[in-house]
Amino acid sequence: MSELPPYDSFLLVSFGGPEGRDDVMPFLENVLRGKNVPRERMLEVAEHYKHFGGVSPINEQNRQLIDALQKRFDANGIDLPIYWGNRNWEPYFADTLRQMQNDGKKRALAFFTSMFSCYSGCRQYRENIIAARGEVGDDAPLVEKVRMGFNHPGFIAAMADNVRRAAESIDQSPATTKLLFTAHSIPMGMADNCDYEKQLRESSRLVAEACGATDWDLVYQSRSGPPSQPWLEPDVLDAIAEMDDGKKLDSLIILPIGFVSDHMEVLFDLDEEAAQLCEERGIKMARASSAGTHPEFVEMICGLVQERLGVSADKPALGSLGPWHDVCPQDCCTYTPRRPPSAAGGRPVQAN
Ligand SMILES: C=CC1=C(C)c2cc3[nH]c(cc4nc(cc5[nH]c(cc1n2)c(C)c5CCC(=O)O)C(CCC(=O)O)=C4C)c(C)c3C=C
Ligand SMILES: [Fe+2]
Numbered sequence: 001m002s003e004l005p006p007y008d009s010f011l012l013v014s015f016g017g018p019e020g021r022d023d024v025m026p027f028l029e030n031v032l033r034g035k036n037v038p039r040e041r042m043l044e045v046a047e048h049y050k051h052f053g054g055v056s057p058i059n060e061q062n063r064q065l066i067d068a069l070q071k072r073f074d075a076n077g078i079d080l081p082i083y084w085g086n087r088n089w090e091p092y093f094a095d096t097l098r099q100m101q102n103d104g105k106k107r108a109l110a111f112f113t114s115m116f117s118c119y120s121g122c123r124q125y126r127e128n129i130i131a132a133r134g135e136v137g138d139d140a141p142l143v144e145k146v147r148m149g150f151n152h153p154g155f156i157a158a159m160a161d162n163v164r165r166a167a168e169s170i171d172q173s174p175a176t177t178k179l180l181f182t183a184h185s186i187p188m189g190m191a192d193n194c195d196y197e198k199q200l201r202e203s204s205r206l207v208a209e210a211c212g213a214t215d216w217d218l219v220y221q222s223r224s225g226p227p228s229q230p231w232l233e234p235d236v237l238d239a240i241a242e243m244d245d246g247k248k249l250d251s252l253i254i255l256p257i258g259f260v261s262d263h264m265e266v267l268f269d270l271d272e273e274a275a276q277l278c279e280e281r282g283i284k285m286a287r288a289s290s291a292g293t294h295p296e297f298v299e300m301i302c303g304l305v306q307e308r309l310g311v312s313a314d315k316p317a318l319g320s321l322g323p324w325h326d327v328c329p330q331d332c333c334t335y336t337p338r339r340p341p342s343a344a345g346g347r348p349v350q351a352n
């Protein structure tokens with residue numbers, strides 16, 4: 001068996017987003033290909049994007065993350081050029097891999113902008129990269145993801161810091177305020193085949209512990225399926241109304257722990273909808289920032305890379321689940337949507 005080449009590059013693997021009004025529909029067509037999502041929901045989400053001029057903040061946030069990472073790579077002596085590829089918008093994976101191939105790159109370490117394991121955030125990206133390598137040809141660089149960082153001390157510290165800052169903005173303390181963690185809802189058929197919920201609950205517990213919050217819950221947002229299909233619940237808006245009906249809520253901090261940056265779903269579902277509901281009900285609400293370019297988060301990505309480069313033998317992880325796997329097992333994060341059949345013919349392919 002031939003020996004693998006050394007790692008010679010870093011790839012930021014992300015979702016992509018529209019950069020103008022005309023991009024919105026083709027972007028959503030990409031996102032929803034093969035997914036059982038009603039057309040009305042797609043049009044509703046298109047309006048959210050158009051409300052912000054059709055520009056998703058996600059691409060700019062990724063550019064900022066790359067700048068911040070470059071500085072930390074330089075400071076930490078990580079000599080890997082940084083590339084960026086997306087699933088749903090330019091720069092697409094195939095174009096980036098072609099560029100890497102032209103630059104003579106053979107083997108990349110990749111960070112996926114998803115902190116929790118599920119089909120969308122893990123296996124689907126691996127399938128996308130396999131397909132892109134197929135387009136580029138035999139000499140396309142190999143791509144290997146670093147482990148999931150949901151319980152990494154750097155991620156937990158960044159999240160706890162952001163909760164504290166949000167609490168301060170409404171003159172509250174996390175110890176005496178209701179704290180809601182939110183994540184993208186997913187179909188139960190996807191949730192049943194992965195550790196998404198388990199990791200989210202653990203991460204939320206660790207963040208709550210780190211900032212001294214005792215009254216917290218994990219809820220979901222951005223549901224897109226038809227009403228007949230079960231998705232993870234409760235929805236953030238229903239949860240706020242129900243809690244406030246039960247015992248009047250004075251203040252609330254919402255941390256979108258399931259998203260690595262403050263993109264459209266966060267801006268619309270939380271900063272518009274949840275904020276409006278809280279205002280109507282007289283609840284003081286603060287939305288904590290997602291990880292973005294928080295120094296502890298950026299340092300965490302460097303640490304995950306250094307582990308794989310063999311520079312550091314330590315694999316830090318808080319709580320009881322331990323460091324997550326470096327290489328995904330064969331059956332990691334499988335999902336076969338029931339309707340309509342997947343464009344790939346249903347059988348998932350495996351890459352690390
Ligand atoms: C079947 C599951 C999902 C549907 C349908 C879905 C629709 C949908 N999503 C977005 C925009 C974003 N989704 C993002 C993350 C994300 N989406 C799902 C699942 C579905 N989304 C999951 C499980 C996740 C988290 C894991 C991940 O892939 O990141 C993101 C954030 C991406 C990032 O890199 O931060 C966005 C943005 C739209 C517009 C949409 C259509 C209705
Ligand atoms: Fe999504």
Ligand SMILES: [Fe+2]
Nearest residue numbers: 117122332333
């Ligand atoms: Fe996985």
